[in-house]
Amino acid sequence: MFLPGVNYIFAVLIVAGCLLLAVVFGFFFAALFFGIARNIIPKTKTWKILSSGARNADHWWLHDWLWFRIGAVAGFFLAVYILSGPAYYVVNNLIKM
Numbered sequence: 001m002f003l004p005g006v007n008y009i010f011a012v013l014i015v016a017g018c019l020l021l022a023v024v025f026g027f028f029f030a031a032l033f034f035g036i037a038r039n040i041i042p043k044t045k046t047w048k049i050l051s052s053g054a055r056n057a058d059h060w061w062l063h064d065w066l067w068f069r070i071g072a073v074a075g076f077f078l079a080v081y082i083l084s085g086p087a088y089y090v091v092n093n094l095i096k097m
Helices: 006-043 045-051 064-096
Strands: none
Touching (some): 006 064
């Protein structure tokens, strides 16, 4: 058995670790979406058709900041969703000990 209060310290560390992993996943997805926006979308046939009539192909939905933020937010919430199950299970069992 742990000392009184140590279980709560472990629970806080686990939750903090899961949030840190969520931030890492956020940056991963941000980089993924950033790469898609910069390298894949401009090479597609649909993009070439959409941008063929424009003098410059600088459309608002291809801006790097937009895709980077979409990726970061999506990655963070996806990671929180994925990690919330194991974190809840572990924390719940630690507190019951």
